[in-house]
Amino acid sequence: MKSITIKSVRSPFILRFAVLIFLLVLAGIGAVPGYWTGNWSWATLPQVTNLSEIRELRNTGLELPGWKTVEQKTVVIGGHQWSVQQIEQDKSKPIGLLLLPQSDHKSQPQVEWIDIDGLVKWQTDSYTKVQFEVEKSLSDKSAGTAKGTTPSAKVEARFFRAWTQRRTVAVLQWYAWSGGGNPAPSRWFFADQLAQLRRNRVPWVAVCLQIPIEPLGDIEASRPFAESLGKIVQTALMQVI
Template sequence: MKANAMKSVSLRKLIRGVRLDRAIALALLLVLLGVGAIPGYWTGNWPWAELPKITNLNQIRNLRKTGLELPGLQTLEQKTVTIGGHDWSYQEIKADYPKPILLLLLPPSDHTSQPQVEWADIDGVFQWQTDSYTKMQFEVKPSELASLTAATDKNIIAEVEARFFRAWTQQQTFAVVQWYASPQGGHPAPSRWFWTDQLAQLHRQRVPWVAVCLQIPMEPLGDLEASESLAESVSKIVQTALMVDPFSGTSSAS
């Protein structure tokens, strides 16, 4: 009996040891997968032979030439400008506001393009000082726009988190909103898009994106809160317009 009991205890220890070894092996595998994927993000060398294609890439890419049609807002000027070696859409728009609002859009140039250092590129071009960083969070419902296409999912609610801050030069002060827009919403961190895109690729899909930078002129070193309502309103229009038009018909995992 004593020998049998000792064998039983040893067997249980062995089973627990095997389970622990498997758990450790699985954890190491996940770490290796993560370590293998992250360098690919920064270098553009992905760990698989062929990426799934971004649906509607040409339509999304055309934004740099055509700009974005914004219901209820008038485009005063649209052109292509180079920032950080990339071609952006530069669009001045008129809202119920004394001065034109600047909208900068950067779509991916090809299927391997990834969000990286766009905000640093903009900082370098405008040479501005910044402060009062905060989060702006809002939801958009494409069904609220009458110009929806049949391909748009009218039930989708997109959640957006953007970074909102004050920026100024010697000539002008701005309220600035920045985020990477996608069909499901948006976030200012490139890493958020990266992991969402990784999950989508498990289903042989991709997550399209567009970098958005909105600049609203303010009184010299004015209070950022005074521009928050307008900034959120225009940001919602931009996100919704992207979902309705260039993102419409794209397929990506949420």
């Protein structure tokens, strides 16, 4: 029978202990400023400073350069108020742009993609990813002069084909925030936690683009267009969030 050495027993314990110490250090970094001011981070969640502007997207939709809004309305999906917008360019087939802005200071991305699936009741396949980068111009509002640009914001979106008896679409979905975007709520969560250590927040908006394609057509033919439109949407949202 294989013997168990003291070293083999201690190794998992040492690893867990090191992880615990690391987490305590992170917690301490966030707690120290609050300790001296009397405001503990877990007692006073930092506020989203531009929440009212973000929520207004539910009523106005998103203005995109070079695109015309054919229709925009607020629709309740999964108990949340979404902006459902139809956009077109050069009389092409309208593209669906669905936006769910953060509703309050505590709201987090959760099951938005499942909510849309439940509403549309479409069939899906050909799941893949689209990755792109955008830059956000910064301006010094007090001086009215340009200060430069931020580093590129990296976005990863899930890309798949969906269809009903009426139509087939290429779907692009992600959670957008000022520093990037990702379809996984966990990626936003970690970004927001890091921001809270500095007493900041990371506002978010759920995005779902529905691009019409040929019945059961190959979505790879739509990939370049989806990526290009995704960049436009992300850039426009970064002016708000």
